[in-house]
């Protein structure tokens with residue numbers, strides 16, 4: 001099933017043959033800034049077959065692992081679109097809100113929960129404890 005998405009202004013569109021590998025919420029401080037909210041919600045898609053239309057902008061920051069993450073966004077409207085994690089080079093981490101149909105993904109675990117601001121709404125903690133990001 002093809003998965004499609006894009007930014008708010010329509011300059012950037014993407015598509016993927018799928019499948020969605022997994023989806024998660026990340027409450028790390030960087031994802032708070034990237035998303036403008038209490039956490040980022042990301043859907044992992046295979047890099048293979050991921051196609052882009054329209055000009056993007058990007059910047060690269062270092063992730064918690066010490067490896068880099070390149071964040072891609074629309075230069076016209078500023079919407080976050082996807083991240084390219086150096087630690088998972090075959091994966092595109094799409095911003096779940098940029099999907100044409102965000103209900104196609106089911107974010108499970110929360111990573112860096114302890115960094116979430118007290119006002120953010122997150123699902124209850126799983127009993128097996130903290131997940132590693």
Ligand SMILES: [Zn+2]
Pocket residue numbers: 007008009010011012074075076077078079
């Ligand atoms: Zn745009």
Ligand SMILES: [Zn+2]
Pocket residue numbers: 026027028029030031032040112
């Ligand atoms: Zn994060």
